[in-house]
Amino acid sequence: MDRKKVVALEDRLPQLKKERKQKANRRFAFYASVFFLLILVVVYFQSPLSKVHSVTVKGEQIVSGVKVIKTSGISNKTHIWDIRKKAVEKKIESLPTVQSATVEKKFPNQVLIKIKEYDRKAYLQKNGNYYPILQNGAILSKLQKGKMPVDAPVLFGFSKSAALKNVAEGLDTISRQMTHNISDIHYIGKSGSGDDLILYMNDGNKVVASTRTFVQNIKLYPEIAANLPKGKHGTVHLSVGTYFIPSDAGQESNQQDGQ
Template identity: 70%
Template sequence: MDRKKVVPLEDRLPQLKKERKQKANRRFIFYASFFFLLILVVIYFQSPLSKVSQISVSGEQLASSGQVIQASGISDQTHIWDVRPATAENRIEKLPTVQTASVRTVFPNRVTIQIKEYDRKAYLEKNGGYYPILQNGALLGKLPGSGLPVDAPILYGFSRQAELSAVTEGLAKIPQQVIHSISDIHYIPGPTNNDNLVLYMNDGNRVVASTTTFVKNIQLYPEIAANLPKGAHGTIHLSVGSYFVPDSAKSSAQN
């Protein structure tokens, strides 16, 4: 029986030749495909197709998309493989309005840039114009038009950088809920830093404060306002201690 299972070599040769030919064909197809792909890659890298054809920017409001693209150092003459996302992000984040930036390359030749800008914490009124102040303290150029900004407090009478910095730095530390309750802040020059700020609140009250204690004391306002008599409006003093003077008491004193 063992002899019947033995296949003579001459009978196996056609099968062996066929298998070897199949292996050779597969090897040829593999090398040919790799070589063809390599040629395509070389052609792509040497052709205009490898240059950046589109740069899209999202998240910009204060800075223009053109400013962001220019800061990134990427242009339509940049080859896609020359784009260094980390380097471009660092360049963009040097813009005074940009807090963070994310740069991504999208095959074959697109670049996307997503930025997060600093919040506007206040506007400085100067010569009839309004200049945005960001949470990092950067003072931007004058707003176009003559409309009154409503998304952040307006600062009036601030001519000295020390007082302006104290208030803007303070606003950056105050919860957004408190900032939204402030309509505008007036600086009242005086011999001391006591009672040199008057804040007009959106609920009709006024707050007298000091630049030295402004950050700490203004955060007490929501609790103080919630405990005022219903319908009462007046002035809340927060420079030294805290007390409320209703408008009715002020009118009676004048009479």
């Protein structure tokens, strides 16, 4: 029995040596791969390949992509691994037209910037020029000569930023259809009753409102207008209380007084 065991072990020695050699080779290949991978990483970080090759901007409508890239601080001298996404996004969101920004790094050297801009809600008329107003109340550069505002109400007489911001925020709460129904909004300022806004509607009505309650109350207009007598136009009051005065109410009152 002892001889058989000894012979069996001797027979297995070549196989054991072979297995040990294979394990050593695999271990060597693994360490060599890790070593060369580290060399490649170091070479990549130190080479021009790690510098930003291209920056793509998506979602821009008002602000130019060039301005977004310039504000981000990313250039062809920036190393891709040196970009701090949150810090760059914060820089881009400092632009008055940008509501939010997302920065994505794409291997090996590309950057994608996605932005969401504030909507254009109105135009401020000033000295014969028209300035787009965003939903956050920001005022953009005037429209080019010959261009007229057609997709949002025109604001007249606004000189206070707080009143402008209230109106812009109020317009942001209503539907696009409702916005298109407003022709222009006039700020009349010092009013004893607190009603400092007059809106002229494309449906023939006039709306008297207050900047203090505009955000809450302008949403009530569609329902009020839908319940007005057919063919009747007049003034809708939307401040402390909501009520409607027909356009011919004054005429009827004068006729009765004459009789």
